[in-house]
Amino acid sequence: MAVIADRCPHIQVTVVDLNEARVAAWNDPDLTKLPVYEPGLDAVVGRCRGRNLHFSTAVELAIAAADMVFLSVNTPTKTKGVGAGQASDLRWIEASARQVAACAQGHTIVVEKSTLPVRTADTVKAILSAAQGDIAGAGAPKTFSVLSNPEFLAEGTAIPDLEAPDRVLIGGEDPAAIEALASVYGQWVPQERILRTNLWSSELSKLTANAFLAQRISSINSIAALCEATGADVNEVAHAIGTDSRIGSKFLKAGPGFGGSCFQKDILNLVYLCGHYGLHDVAAYWQSVVELNSWQQHRIARLVVQRLFGTVTGKRLAILGFAFKADTNDTREAPAIRICQDLLEEDARLAIYDPKVPEAQIAADLGCTSSSSAEGSWHSASSPAEAVADADAVLILTEWTSFAELNWQELAPLMRKPAWLFDARSIANLAAARAAGLQVWRVGSGVK
Structure with a gap:
């Protein structure tokens, strides 16, 4: 919405939320206190707010x-009832x-x-249709058109992804409504990149895009394990297959899994x-992508225990990075969560450092408060140096650029x-670390 406001100064954009504290944070004069960390977002909000x-x-x-209302609420996985653990919770x-x-x-x-999920628009249309024709005050009868406009941005690069998108997808049945939304994006997006489909194709395209990207991550991580067993290097394998124009180089970076x-x-x-x-059978295929992702995270935790003489009980381990990827403070489904939980179950003492994730968020994700002394405990560190002090090992779990520049001496x-x-992110200077x-x-090449 901030980018739309920035590129369409003639359109009034109002973002609403029931959470007063969050709205207050968006309105804070200090742009460094926005509730979402995203490179470039503060500048866009500053220009338009x-x-x-x-x-x-x-x-x-x-x-x-409003002439146009965007439904941008959370749709988490259901935790109970029909479809628990798989289906989206559509209550909001x-x-x-x-x-x-x-x-x-x-x-x-x-x-x-x-x-x-595909066919959700049926639910939205049914609810809106029940109010169709009602008179609001002295205004005209209520009428509605429903469109699907999924977002394809990536956290950490959201602003450039929005300013120069690969495509904008609009699905619907009302040509006038489709063109009304297309005219908004058309203020800065070339027409050939604005795709028009039916409602169901649009809804399914978002799920499919994310499934295909995640599948590539699980695939390369499966090959990373084979590389470690055979002496191959997953980075070299990824480069070799990525030069094939039919495959391409994107999302072939081995790591601790997707989040x-x-x-x-x-x-x-x-x-x-x-x-x-x-x-x-199709369901089982896609389920295996998720299972492989979890396996990779458990594998990394087990490998740490094995290398540290079969036990990490009472040992201090430095965790560098807790966000699910660099350039964001988002920790939802972060690989670091499962890896840290496995190590805590082994009674390790974790010192966790992330430049953008606050201690309260780490506590919420791990399900326990910080403690600096007990076995099976963790505490937040204010710097990499504080995290590694007296540690038996350091784990790099997020690819923050600063971790590539650490002074191992x-x-x-x-x-x-x-x-x-x-190094679960293949980002550290391994030669410097060995020299120290x-x-x-390193993931995908084993012990160096």
């Missing part, structure tokens, strides 16, 4: 004034649709922005949908000998 970008808790008033989509139905005036275009708010959730939803329609003497570096006296393991 108060001009044509507004943040408010006045949900009903904003809906009543339904609640939002009901609120739009109640508050809208005249004709309103309702845009699905959240990632949704974030979308990949696992969307694949599990795809698994559920396939099972619902009786496509059980200064850090290694702070550690207990023999000391290990486990560390034993080194």
